[in-house]
Amino acid sequence: MITVSPLYPLKFHPILKPKVWGGKKLAKLFKKNAVGNIGESWEISGVNENVSEILNGPLKEKSLNWLLENYKEKLVGEKVYKDFGNQFPLLFKFIDAREDLSVQVHPDDILAKKRHNSFGKTEMWYILDVEKNGKLILGFNERMDQKKYLKALSENKITKVLNSETVQNGYVFIIKPGTVHAIGAGILLAEIQQTSDVTYRIYDWDRPDTNGQMRELHTDLALEAIDFTPAKTKLEYSEEINKPTHIGTTDFFSVNKLVLSESFVRDLNEIPSFTVYMCLEGAAIIETDDFSEEIKKGETILIPAQLPEIKFTTNSASFLEVYIP
Template identity: 75%
Template sequence: MITLPPLYPLKFSPILKEKVWGGNKLQKLFHKTAKGYVGESWEISGVEDSISEIANGPLKGHTLNWILKNYKEKLVGEKVYQEFGNQFPLLFKFIDAREDLSVQVHPDDFLAKERHNSFGKTEMWYILNVENDSKLIVGFNKEINQKQYVHYLSEGKITEILNTIPINKDDAFVLKPGTVHAIGAGVLLAEIQQTSDITYRIYDWDRPDTNGQMRALHTDLALGAIKFNQSNSKIAYSPVKNLPSLISTTDFFTVNKLVLSKNYIRNLKDIPSFTVYMCIEGNAVLKSDDFLEEIKMGETILIPAQLPELKFSTNSASFLEVYIP
């Protein structure tokens, strides 16, 4: 019988995705090691063919799937394990858009299960950095039905009905499945989402991919996924220093902002799942039992559910704190 080492705060090797719209901010600002235009850094992923690998401590080299299968509820929490089993339920990313992303939509849980045997995709965006006049597309700019939408699409005028939103650093948005959306050029953001890689591309700015080919559109699939009367808006939140401050909670995840100007002890006993920290500013040393781990801007760490508290040593650091309610 194999004796497993005790769990500890887990770092993972980022999975870097080259994209036609990607930039170099992930390399320059977050010191990700990559060449070319990198659009996404998948920080923690249980998506098939993109499974994260542990980068620190005694479990280094093992995959997220392996550790989940072997540690079960000790890693993710009893409630989460009962619901999701050996499927890790969330995906964490940093995204750098040098150019506009495609206009797209994601299916909800029901449609994704029916079509792809997958989760749907509820996601949250947290804006980390913007260039002048950076924007997002979220939903439509007027009331519209399916027939009208098809008309605008067929006439090549889809951009006329898209809701364009100017943004600033630290803005946050929750995007429900069925929402037509796109990240605009010059935006660096953190994304927290359900574990899913299903995207229906509606419009791609008539742009070829890195091989010079036009990327496929998913017009019919998207039509069945769009929810035309759905509202989405920027989240209003008020962070308080040295305390977890709620940004948003959904059925799938809760996101707090933790802004630290001094050492801090976070009690995790009442959180029923694992906790993930995405470091968005500064740096800190984290301690759990006798295990120490440094984390700096652009890094992500998973705190197993069985660990009762986490000690932060820092003079200045900010985090997105994520768990399943």
């Protein structure tokens, strides 16, 4: 193995994704270098052909894949490396929906592995900004089965049976594989998900894409993936100041919210994996024994598993803290 530099808090170049439904908020609110209608900023990604590259420090411009190959469990933790090897297991995004996204569904691990040799797609959404009457589509508004679903689809009445939920800043939702869903117009959110880009589009509002063509629908593929069982998606939590507040846990990751009004030392020894911080508001300096890095609203930073603690120097900042338990 070649000699490599000590690990430190890592920032990555955002991978910006133009979308027909995207807007300007990633540039306006988060100061992303975004031109045009940008729908997604992939903050940390190990997805093939969309692998993140380091933005800061001695390892600048090295890829996330290179990091895994050279640092292994020092980067992600022993259990994570044993389970996933050189595949980074999570994908972090900010999403700006100027218009409604397509109504879609994601497969679980078993179906995604069989069809695409991919992970499934469990997601968590944290709502950051909502324009008036901003809504999400989450499941159905009546008891549904395959026969009723296909009838609504064939009669072009699918929107009449979809469940719509009004949302506010700070709301959190888990989107399990099989849940029919869509992000509504006027919503900005943070998304944490498994490393997967497998999406089955059910309905796209009869809207052409950026190239003027109608996007493909995946009616047959989606049918086997849909879970028609009603499921609770919204998570309830009680926010605390200057200590981590647990928001929720999936089978693949756990998320806390960290709201700081003063400097704070975070002991990471209890966390067996890497830790990722997505900055929701404010700014802070993150320090280790021999490195410091500023993180501001709309930025994301990865703390390698081998670092035992970090210090936040701030008087006002809030973060999502994500790790694999």
